[in-house]
Amino acid sequence: xxxxxxxxxxxxxxxxxxxxxxxxxxxxxxxxxxxxxxxxxxxxxxxxxxxxxxxxxxxxxxxxxxxxxxxxxxxxxxxxxxxxxxxxxxxxxxxxxxxxx
Amino acid sequence: xxxxxxxxxxxxxxxxxxxxxxxxxxxxxxxxxxxxxxxxxxxxxxxxxxxxxxxxxxxxxxxxxxxxxxxxxxxxxxxxxxxxxxxxxxxxxxxxxxxxxxxxxxxxxxxxxxxxxxxxxxxxxxxxxxxxxxxxxxxxxxxxxxxxxxxxxxxxxxxxxxxxxxxxxxxxxxxxxxxxxxxxxxxxxxxxxxxxxxxxxxxxxxxxxxxxxxxxxxxxxxxxxxxxxxxxxxxxxxxxxxxxxxxxxxxxxxxxxxxxxxxxxxxxxxxxxxxxxxxxxxxxxxxxxx
Numbered sequence: 012x013x014x015x016x017x018x019x020x021x022x023x024x025x026x027x028x029x030x031x032x033x034x035x036x037x038x039x040x041x042x043x044x045x046x047x048x049x050x051x052x053x054x055x056x057x058x059x060x061x062x063x064x065x066x067x068x069x070x071x072x073x074x075x076x077x078x079x080x081x082x083x084x085x086x087x088x089x090x091x092x093x094x095x096x097x098x099x100x101x102x103x104x105x106x107x108x109x110x111x112x
Numbered sequence: 113x114x115x116x117x118x119x120x121x122x123x124x125x126x127x128x129x130x131x132x133x134x135x136x137x138x139x140x141x142x143x144x145x146x147x148x149x150x151x152x153x154x155x156x157x158x159x160x161x162x163x164x165x166x167x168x169x170x171x172x173x174x175x176x177x178x179x180x181x182x183x184x185x186x187x188x189x190x191x192x193x194x195x196x197x198x199x200x201x202x203x204x205x206x207x208x209x210x211x212x213x214x215x216x217x218x219x220x221x222x223x224x225x226x227x228x229x230x231x232x233x234x235x236x237x238x239x240x241x242x243x244x245x246x247x248x249x250x251x252x253x254x255x256x257x258x259x260x261x262x263x264x265x266x267x268x269x270x271x272x273x274x275x276x277x278x279x280x281x282x283x284x285x286x287x288x289x290x291x292x293x294x295x296x297x298x299x300x301x302x303x304x305x306x307x308x309x310x311x312x313x314x315x316x317x318x319x320x321x322x323x324x325x326x327x328x329x330x331x332x333x334x335x336x337x338x339x340x341x342x343x344x345x346x347x348x349x350x351x352x353x354x355x356x357x358x359x360x361x362x363x364x365x366x367x368x369x370x371x372x373x374x375x376x377x378x379x380x381x382x383x384x385x386x387x388x389x390x391x392x393x394x395x396x397x398x399x400x401x402x
Contacts, residue, residue, distance in 0.1 A: 042245050043195075047343030047360060069248075080309060082249045082325070083236040100236030102343050104352075 014056040015065035019072045026065060027093040032112055033063040037079075037086040039070050044102045048085040051105050062112065114140045115395045116388075117203050117212040119190050119335070122147040123377045124368025125218030126174040127384025128391070129183045132216075135392035140210060141178060142203070144189040144332055147171055148220050148369065149377070158377050170377070189332045191266040193342060201363070206262050213398055214391045217351060217359075217366040218384060221375075222334030226258075226283060230304030231328075238310025239326045242341050243270035250325045252276045256313065258301070259329035261288035263337075267329040268294055279321070281313065283330075297321075335370045347372070357387035363398075365391050 015025055017035065026033045036052045038045035049066070056064035069076040069084060079088060079095070087099040089111055097111040116132050118125045121143035132139050152167025178185055188205035193215060196202050203210045225231060231239065240246040243257075247270055255275050257264050260282040268278050280292070284300035300316040304326065312320045329337075336349040345352040345360045350372035357365045367383035369375050 039248065041248075043341060044242075044245060044343035047345075076249075080237055082238055082309065083240050083242075083246045086236060098236070101340060102345060104345055104347075 012056055012060050012062075012064065014053055015063065017065040017067040017072070017075075019074050022067070022072075022075050025063065026090055029063045029090075031061060031063045032096075033065065033088075033090045034108065034112075035088045035090060036064075036066045037069050037076055037081045037084050037088070038066055039068060039084055042084050045085045048087075048102050051103075051108070052087075055105060055108060059109075059112075113200075114138050114184075114210060114212040116140070116214045116216060116391045117142065117201065117210055118216045118218055118388075119203075120144075120147070120218035120220060120368065121175060121178075121185065122149050122171065122218065122220055122368060122380065123174060124220075124370075124380035124384035124387070125216070126178050127381045128216050128218055128365075128367055128388035129178050129384075130181060131385045131388030132392045133178075133181050133183050133388075135389060135396075137392045137395050140184045140186065140212070142190055142205060142210075143175075143185060143187050145187055146220075146332065155377060189262065190338070191263055191333060193338050195342070195361075199363075204266075214363040214365070214394055216357075216387050216391055217335040217338070217364070217370055218368045218380075218387070219335040220369045221349070222331070222336065225328075226301075226330065228258075228283070228301050228304060230306070230310075234304055234306060234310045234326075237308065238306065238324070239304070239328065241328050241337060243267040243327050243329075244341060246325075246327075247271045247274045250275050253324035254322070255279075255325040255327060256281050256321070256323050257294075257327045257329055258283055259327075259331070260285040261332055263331065263333045264329040265289055265292055265294075266333075267327050268292075271327065275325075279323075284316075335366065355386075356390045357383055358390060363391075363394055 089097040115137040116139050118141045149167040149171045154164045156164040192204040194202045201215045254277045256279045279295045282298045303314045351366040365387040367387040368380035
């Protein structure tokens with residue numbers, strides 16, 4: 012599946028109310044490690060239709076970052092039934108992410 | 113402009129330098145004079161020394177061998193590494209900025225994190241290891257930097273225009289810098305307290321300091337610090353490499369103790385040789401393509 016572009020407006024509908032497990036990548040354009048994280052997230056999205064995968068730009072959607080206590084990027088959240096199952100801080104490998112699904 | 117900058121002058125770094133230089137590339141070795149090897153009283157298990165050899169002698173011999181090959185060697189600590197718009201690396205030291213096509217990390221491992229209660233618990237919840245990455249989240253807030261040297265000042269310079277205030281906490285150490293524009297507090301730290309995120313720092317005298325964020329920049333920057341900023345994949349503070357000693361970033365290699373596994377001279381020498389050759393091959397391919 013394609014990676015979803017997440018915003019404050021669509022976050023609840025696409026992630027919290029999703030009937031699948033969701034992965035959210037909090038990033039910013041100026042963040043070096045985020046650029047390395049991005050293709051890993053793209054690959055997971057492409058290869059795992061059973062997941063909802065989205066990226067959230069913290070510059071444009073600060074409220075969501077604050078709400079989830081994200082204070083370091085890249086941060087990844089794995090969310091199931093609206094609840095956070097796992098948080099990764101810093102660049103994270105595909106295998107480490109998939110282990111937590 | 114260098115082809116390859118090697119950070120670290122222990123067995124891995126010097127071995128990488130020798131192989132890269134002999135492969136016809138232009139090499140700079142940066143040495144912060146802090147090799148673990150120097151501290152080894154006697155090495156009895158390394159090939160070719162029937163009576164054993166002291167770590168410092170082996171280290172000095174390596175440096176001499178590099179000098180005999182006319183490899184550039186400078187005693188400067190690295191503060192920051194950035195990829196520039198030409199896909200080259202700007203390596204900033206305490207004195208200069210050097211540029212290269214490739215970087216090899218042969219830094220060894222950094223001493224363990226200080227034992228401060230709450231340090232691991234609040235990582236990503238008010239504790240950061242990267243000012244340039246996370247400064248944004250602390251706009252107009254009061255932050256502290258735990259550190260005692262030029263690296264702490266370098267992190268401060270990345271924050272100064274973003275945050276409201278910066279205090280440098282040396283955690284009981286004498287600062288390695290003469291004077292600076294920031295408030296410096298030398299008291300030992302016992303714990304980092306907070307509920308969901310960092311709220312205050314507690315000192316050994318029982319008093320506390322309210323803070324919104326803590327940036328860790330202790331001693332000189334280690335490879336895992338650079339890795340976090342550059343987006344190099346790590347595993348428990350070791351840099352992840354493949355059999356060619358390549359990291360996930362093109363042109364960046366790592367060898368020796370920083371890749372984990374056996375913390376031995378022979379393993380560092382082998383990995384250094386591989387990294388040196390891989391980097392030299394990368395340079396040659398880049399020259400052809402250019």
